[in-house]
Amino acid sequence: MDGIRRKRRTFPYSHADPGGSGMPGFHAVNRGERKINRKVLVVDNDSFFVEFLSELLEGRKYRVFRAYDGKEGISRLEREDVDLLFVDMIMPKIDGREFIRHVRSRFSSPRIPIVALSGVMIEQLDRLEEIDADYFVAKGPMEKMAGHIERLLDRIESDPPGASSERVVFRTGNLMPRRITDELIQSVNFHRAVYESAGAGVMVLDQDARVIVATRAARDLLKRPSEQVLNRQIISLFPRDEREKVTAALKKILFRQVLRKTVFSVSIGSQTIRIAVSLLKIKGDVAGWVMVMEDGDQWAGRV
Numbered sequence: 001m002d003g004i005r006r007k008r009r010t011f012p013y014s015h016a017d018p019g020g021s022g023m024p025g026f027h028a029v030n031r032g033e034r035k036i037n038r039k040v041l042v043v044d045n046d047s048f049f050v051e052f053l054s055e056l057l058e059g060r061k062y063r064v065f066r067a068y069d070g071k072e073g074i075s076r077l078e079r080e081d082v083d084l085l086f087v088d089m090i091m092p093k094i095d096g097r098e099f100i101r102h103v104r105s106r107f108s109s110p111r112i113p114i115v116a117l118s119g120v121m122i123e124q125l126d127r128l129e130e131i132d133a134d135y136f137v138a139k140g141p142m143e144k145m146a147g148h149i150e151r152l153l154d155r156i157e158s159d160p161p162g163a164s165s166e167r168v169v170f171r172t173g174n175l176m177p178r179r180i181t182d183e184l185i186q187s188v189n190f191h192r193a194v195y196e197s198a199g200a201g202v203m204v205l206d207q208d209a210r211v212i213v214a215t216r217a218a219r220d221l222l223k224r225p226s227e228q229v230l231n232r233q234i235i236s237l238f239p240r241d242e243r244e245k246v247t248a249a250l251k252k253i254l255f256r257q258v259l260r261k262t263v264f265s266v267s268i269g270s271q272t273i274r275i276a277v278s279l280l281k282i283k284g285d286v287a288g289w290v291m292v293m294e295d296g297d298q299w300a301g302r303v
Contacts, residue, residue, distance in 0.1 A: 041086070043087045056150065071210065105227040134161040200292050206287075210234070277289055
């Protein structure tokens with residue numbers, strides 16, 4: 001596995017020897033020594049890879065928790081303190097980028113070491129500085145990855161990263177960018193930019209009515225930061241005397257699917273928010289709800 005230079009100096013595994021950070025949960029170890037019951041969370045929608053990585057970690061006496069998308073990963077972190085995170089970057093619902101941003105905001109002390117994993121890491125090298133992970137690992141053939149992951153764990157256990165540590169990118173073999181993958185990433189980034197640039201706020205709710213997407217405009221209307229919105233029950237984001245309206249709108253559009261949307265207004269402080277709710281359908285199946293939010297004052301006096 002090779003170290004890739006990213007602005008600051010990086011190291012291959014065999015030559016890595018930065019100073020220790022005093023990170024809680026880790027200490028320098030000899031090869032024959034293992035600290036029992038360190039806890040790690042693996043977040044990846046590829047169940048086969050989750051089991052592959054979990055087996056390696058359990059072999060090193062880690063206690064492994066599993067999550068299969070970012071939403072489930074946040075729920076697990078709300079229940080468990082962990083010493084290390086492995087996070088896939090491409091996941092449904094809440095993706096790795098948003099998950100890591102959420103972790104750094106909501107679970108900031110002590111800082112949890114994060115290993116970002118992706119099968120499209122090479123195609124994203126120019127944007128890794130935007131992701132606050134400590135290590136970036138490009139996925140490769142399973143038969144080659146076991147040794148690479150073991151050496152990465154040796155490094156993390158002997159020299160835990162700190163908040164100011166250099167971020168390091170590792171890859172398996174001579175992986176090259178793939179044009180079709182790069183085009184798919186550009187498409188995803190384009191669609192993300194579209195809804196972030198919309199004049200209205202947009203929120204997407206999962207089937208359990210928890211928030212899995214909330215644009216900046218939506219968070220501004222709610223007057224809440226991202227860590228107080230993602231994976232929260234939607235009704236908890238509104239004043240108590242307005243929650244019945246929200247629940248009624250979700251039920252109405254769910255049980256009267258001939259409707260394209262239902263519209264209602266709520267008050268948050270002195271501001272009136274106009275909200276349109278529609279069903280989210282994937283391949284014809286109901287997967288949740290979409291809420292589009294606007295400042296209701298702009299509708300005052302309109303027919």
